[in-house]
Amino acid sequence: MDISNKLANRVTSLKASAIREIFKMVGKSDVISFAGGIPSPELFPAKEFGEITKKIMEEGGAKGLVYGITEGYAPLIEIVEERNKKIGVGKEFDQTIITTGAQQAIDLVGKALLNEGDGVIVEAPSFIGSLNSFRSYNAKLYDVEVEEDGINTDKVEELLKENRNIKFIYTIPTFQNPTGITLSIEKRKKLLEIAKKYDCLILEDNPYGELRFKGEDVATIKSFDDEGRVIYVGSFSKTLAPGIRVGFLTCHKDIMDRVVVVKQVNDVHTTLMMQMMVCEFIKQYDFDAHIKKASKVCGEKCALMIECAKKYFPDCIKVTNPDGGIFLWCEMPKGIDTGVIFEKCVEKKVAFVPGRTCMADIDAPSNCFRLNYTTVSNEKIEEGMKILGDVLKEYV
Amino acid sequence: MDISNKLANRVTSLKASAIREIFKMVGKSDVISFAGGIPSPELFPAKEFGEITKKIMEEGGAKGLVYGITEGYAPLIEIVEERNKKIGVGKEFDQTIITTGAQQAIDLVGKALLNEGDGVIVEAPSFIGSLNSFRSYNAKLYDVEVEEDGINTDKVEELLKENRNIKFIYTIPTFQNPTGITLSIEKRKKLLEIAKKYDCLILEDNPYGELRFKGEDVATIKSFDDEGRVIYVGSFSKTLAPGIRVGFLTCHKDIMDRVVVVKQVNDVHTTLMMQMMVCEFIKQYDFDAHIKKASKVCGEKCALMIECAKKYFPDCIKVTNPDGGIFLWCEMPKGIDTGVIFEKCVEKKVAFVPGRTCMADIDAPSNCFRLNYTTVSNEKIEEGMKILGDVLKEYV
Numbered sequence: 001m002d003i004s005n006k007l008a009n010r011v012t013s014l015k016a017s018a019i020r021e022i023f024k025m026v027g028k029s030d031v032i033s034f035a036g037g038i039p040s041p042e043l044f045p046a047k048e049f050g051e052i053t054k055k056i057m058e059e060g061g062a063k064g065l066v067y068g069i070t071e072g073y074a075p076l077i078e079i080v081e082e083r084n085k086k087i088g089v090g091k092e093f094d095q096t097i098i099t100t101g102a103q104q105a106i107d108l109v110g111k112a113l114l115n116e117g118d119g120v121i122v123e124a125p126s127f128i129g130s131l132n133s134f135r136s137y138n139a140k141l142y143d144v145e146v147e148e149d150g151i152n153t154d155k156v157e158e159l160l161k162e163n164r165n166i167k168f169i170y171t172i173p174t175f176q177n178p179t180g181i182t183l184s185i186e187k188r189k190k191l192l193e194i195a196k197k198y199d200c201l202i203l204e205d206n207p208y209g210e211l212r213f214k215g216e217d218v219a220t221i222k223s224f225d226d227e228g229r230v231i232y233v234g235s236f237s238k239t240l241a242p243g244i245r246v247g248f249l250t251c252h253k254d255i256m257d258r259v260v261v262v263k264q265v266n267d268v269h270t271t272l273m274m275q276m277m278v279c280e281f282i283k284q285y286d287f288d289a290h291i292k293k294a295s296k297v298c299g300e301k302c303a304l305m306i307e308c309a310k311k312y313f314p315d316c317i318k319v320t321n322p323d324g325g326i327f328l329w330c331e332m333p334k335g336i337d338t339g340v341i342f343e344k345c346v347e348k349k350v351a352f353v354p355g356r357t358c359m360a361d362i363d364a365p366s367n368c369f370r371l372n373y374t375t376v377s378n379e380k381i382e383e384g385m386k387i388l389g390d391v392l393k394e395y396v
Numbered sequence: 397m398d399i400s401n402k403l404a405n406r407v408t409s410l411k412a413s414a415i416r417e418i419f420k421m422v423g424k425s426d427v428i429s430f431a432g433g434i435p436s437p438e439l440f441p442a443k444e445f446g447e448i449t450k451k452i453m454e455e456g457g458a459k460g461l462v463y464g465i466t467e468g469y470a471p472l473i474e475i476v477e478e479r480n481k482k483i484g485v486g487k488e489f490d491q492t493i494i495t496t497g498a499q500q501a502i503d504l505v506g507k508a509l510l511n512e513g514d515g516v517i518v519e520a521p522s523f524i525g526s527l528n529s530f531r532s533y534n535a536k537l538y539d540v541e542v543e544e545d546g547i548n549t550d551k552v553e554e555l556l557k558e559n560r561n562i563k564f565i566y567t568i569p570t571f572q573n574p575t576g577i578t579l580s581i582e583k584r585k586k587l588l589e590i591a592k593k594y595d596c597l598i599l600e601d602n603p604y605g606e607l608r609f610k611g612e613d614v615a616t617i618k619s620f621d622d623e624g625r626v627i628y629v630g631s632f633s634k635t636l637a638p639g640i641r642v643g644f645l646t647c648h649k650d651i652m653d654r655v656v657v658v659k660q661v662n663d664v665h666t667t668l669m670m671q672m673m674v675c676e677f678i679k680q681y682d683f684d685a686h687i688k689k690a691s692k693v694c695g696e697k698c699a700l701m702i703e704c705a706k707k708y709f710p711d712c713i714k715v716t717n718p719d720g721g722i723f724l725w726c727e728m729p730k731g732i733d734t735g736v737i738f739e740k741c742v743e744k745k746v747a748f749v750p751g752r753t754c755m756a757d758i759d760a761p762s763n764c765f766r767l768n769y770t771t772v773s774n775e776k777i778e779e780g781m782k783i784l785g786d787v788l789k790e791y792v
Contacts, residue, residue: 001623003650006563006597008511008533011654020660024465041458049461049669050453057446062437065445065637069420100496100641100663107662111532115404116512133661136507137404167402201402227397241461243668245496254399258407264416265529266503267496271667272639273445 010116010138017128018357026351032384033351036375037177037242039211039326040301043294044241045281052280053273064273070264072098072248073275079282080234080248087209088223089232095256097263100270102207102235102247107133108266109168109203109231109249112258114139119166121159123151125329125358125368127177130170130205142166143360146176150183153190160198168201168231173221175208175325178358178370182323188221195229207235207247210291212324213299228252236278238326239291244274298326298374305373305381312389314396328371333396337365341395350387406512406534413524414753422747428780429747432771433573433638435607435722436697439690440637441677448676449669460669466660468494468644469671475678476630476644483605484619485628491652493659496666498603498631498643503529504662505564505599505627505645508654510535515562517555519547521725521754521764523573526566526601538562539756542572546579549586556594564597564627569617571604571721574754574766578719584617591625603631603643606687608720609695624648632674634722635687640670694722694770701769701777708785710792724767729792733761737791746783 004012019035026033056064071077077096084090099105106129114120116138122131124143134141142163144155151171160166169191173183183191195202204221222232228251235247249259263269281287305328309319318331330352332338339354355366373381400408415431422429452460467473473492480486495501502525510516512534518527520539530537538559540551547567556562565587569579579587591598600617618628624647631643645655659665677683701724705715714727726748728734735750751762769777 001625001648003624003648006509006651007654008507008509008514010511011508011658014654014657016657017660020466020664023463038462041462044458044461046453046457046461050450053453053669054446054450057442057449061442062440062637065440065442065639066434066437067419067638070416100667103661104663111404112407113402113404115406118404129661129664132657136658136661228399229397241458242463242664243461245663245665245667252397252399255402258403258410261410261412261528262407262532264413265499265525265532266662267500267641268416268525269639269641271496271641271670273449274667274669 010136014132014136015362017132019128019353022351022353026346031346031349031351032376032380032387034371034373034376034384035351035353036372037326038375039238039294040297040374043297045285045290048281048285049277052277052284056273056276056280064276068269068272068275070260070269072270073272073279076275076279079279084250087220089220090250091225093228093252094250095253096248096250097256097259098270098275099247099249099263100267101237101245102205102233103129104266105233105247105249106130106203106205108259108262110134110137110139111262112255113167117165119163121156121166121169122360123171123176124360125178125355126170127172127205128357131360134170140165141360146179146181148181150181150187153187153194156191157194160194160200166200168203169195170203170205172205174206174218175211175322177208178327178353179329180320180322180325180327182218185218188219189224192221192224192229202230203233204230205233207238208325210239211295211298211326213295213302215323231255239294240278240281244278246270246274246278295324298324301373301378301381302328304378305371305385308382308385312386314393316396317392326372326374328373330369330371332367332392334367336367336395338367338369339365341391345388345391348387348391350384352388406532410528410532411758413528415524415749418747418749422742427742427745427747428772428776430767430769430772430780431747431749432768433722435634435690435770436693437771439693441681441686444677444681445673448673448680452669452672452676460672464665464668464671466656466665468666469668469675472671472675475675480646483616485616486646487621489624489648490646491649492644492646493652493655494666494671495643495645495659496663497633497641498601498629499525500662501629501643501645502526502601504655504658506530506533506535507658508651509563513561515559517552517562517565518756519567519572520756521574521751522566523568523601524753527756530566536561537756542575542577544577546577546583549583549590552587553590556590556596562596564599565591566599566601568601570602570614571607571718573604574723574749575725576716576718576721576723578614581614584615585620588617588620588625598626599629600626601629603634604721606635607691607694607722609691609698611719627651635690636674636677640674642666642670642674691720694720697769697774697777698724700774701767701781704778704781708782710789712792713788722768722770724769726765726767728763728788730763732763732791734763734765735761737787741784741787744783744787746780748784
């Protein structure tokens with residue numbers, strides 16, 4: 001039986017996330033993996049989660065096990081809205097929904113907004129999970145390079161001038177995935193101004209923003225939004241734990257109205273137990289202190305990895321210097337394909353994310369790669385970076 | 397700012413699930429709701445879940461909190477595959493994935509298979525969540541009436557003969573939602589034969605199949621599938637609890653290959669803690685005894701509600717007599733619109749699901765309605781059916 005003629009066009013050419021594939025490949029082996037995308041697992045509040053959940057089940061019984069409403073568990077929405085307020089997110093025209101991770105939030109926005117052939121401006125490089133989601137609605141991706149202070153806004157304007165099919169600009173403005181770079185306040189304002197001028201939306205994805213370990217906070221793009229042009233996505237994946245799959249989405253009620261219907265047919269609602277657990281954790285524990293502690297660890301590990309890069313990498317490799325988050329972006333001399341180096345590295349028991357997987361065109365070779373510093377121990381960072389440095393030296 | 401020109405065509409005319417809206421309306425009030433769609437909540441293993449989860453978190457720590465693979469938690473997949481085998485599900489060409497409820501399984505299939513304008517044959521009546529999912533991909537719904545022994549297979553063949561755009565037949569063959577009717581073994585074989593003849597797929601949705609309280613098991617359609625034509629969906633929502641959002645999908649590996657990519661961009665993976673919890677529950681407790689007990693309660697409540705219908709409903713109302721599951725379907729004389737009666741009922745503090753919400757054309761009046769007998773106490777069944785009977789009498 002031929003299955004190929006049964007598939008929808010939107011998915012036939014879609015490729016599995018290379019990062020997820022790398023994850024499967026190195027997950028069970030003795031490879032030192034810098035390919036991860038989560039904060040230090042030893043900081044996840046496993047014990048607290050266990051106790052909270054037991055209590056919820058004992059005291060609430062079936063309350064946490066029946067169907068919930070699609071918008072989310074009301075007490076958790078309240079907490080999210082309160083926290084959002086502190087960073088200027090959530091205007092009088094906005095609503096908030098709890099999602100099954102930030103990934104679902106991105107995907108719901110894609111489904112609610114993107115017709116086939118609609119354009120999305122994305123950062124080059126960007127987060128593969130979002131790029132793939134947009135691709136899965138047959139959107140056209142327009143990529144714009146990320147500079148030291150974030151996306152090149154002049155290029156964004158050029159693209160918007162030339163292409164009237166662009167629905168929104170997708171940006172991770174703070175401690176960007178994969179570069180760790182933060183979009184400057186000037187460029188944030190500029191981006192919103194351009195979006196207004198060409199009547200397009202902005203999708204502001206901010207899963208890492210709370211993990212700052214140096215420098216001053218930069219206002220969210222959403223905080224300047226006075227008309228519902230910015231769709232804001234946040235997550236508990238990086239501040240609590242990724243496996244619980246709890247994120248959120250705040251946007252104009254007219255968009256939310258469609259997002260809710262799309263979520264309804266997608267998974268009805270986000271697991272009630274997980275929503276209640278997050279809610280109770282924040283009520284019973286000092287969440288901000290927890291985040292502060294996690295950020296401090298991120299900072300220490302980041303500093304260590306940068307130090308190792310200086311020590312072990314060839315001098316010609318440029319490495320970013322983020323103020324927060326969990327990623328470093330490394331740029332090798334032009335002409336080198338880190339996809340090739342990746343295979344060699346895995347042989348030597350060390351892994352990173354090849355740059356091409358983070359690009360709109362995943363088939364073009366890339367001279368860059370992403371490193372995560374939070375999921376492995378300090379000893380393994382030192383060990384892995386030394387191995388990695390040795391391999392890199394063979395290629396420059 | 398005008399949002400309407402920003403929305404994707406696929407969602408502009410999509411309506412929120414009326415059932416979810418009813419749920420919100422009656423959820424917090426003193427209405428006796430027969431509009432639910434879950435087994436008796438007092439049977440949900442809340443205490444056991446709490447203990448299991450505490451143990452998982454204490455012993456496994458971060459293991460249950462990191463990212464999991466998209467396909468699902470391997471030990472749970474193993475359990476599902478083992479259970480599937482007993483009902484003929486899972487051939488050598490098949491693979492199984494854990495989904496965020498059966499709703500997500502349906503939605504992933506829709507996204508992976510349906511181009512705009514593709515057709516889906518659906519039962520009339522059918523499950524609104526699935527209908528809405530297909531609508532959200534701009535599919536064309538072709539509805540075929542459910543007879544006493546299930547969908548009219550002659551009509552299915554006629555439609556397939558006339559319409560070459562039909563991708564799959566969507567059926568809930570056992571204790572169907574909303575009718576409670578079971579597709580006969582003859583019609584199951586016939587359906588697969590027709591699907592082969594016209595080269596279309598079958599999506600077999602079986603969330604209620606394990607909740608049998610009388611009669612003999614009927615083989616799954618999937619058990620006759622020798623080439624990967626049947627996509628099978630199951631769930632723990634009705635056997636454990638719906639709020640945990642754990643379901644599964646078993647289908648040909650070539651379809652699965654696309655489904656996995658679609659799930660990856662949708663929510664990365666189903667909450668790991670919930671997958672582990674379900675897995676441990678089945679390992680540590682007697683799951684089959686639990687299902688048997690739940691089915692028995694379903695049967696008792698079903699009998700009580702049918703008895704009440706005989707006692708309180710006008711004689712002209714036809715009520716189905718299911719062998720399992722959680723729903724009764726009631727048919728009033730032609731010309732009556734149960735949408736109108738619904739509003740009157742809510743005033744009188746009793747709720748059901750109006751028939752039109754279960755139809756491909758939700759705008760056409762329906763003389764039918766759905767009753768759930770499992771979520772309210774026996775006393776409330778008696779009380780609510782009496783009120784309902786009184787209202788119905790005003791309309792016949």
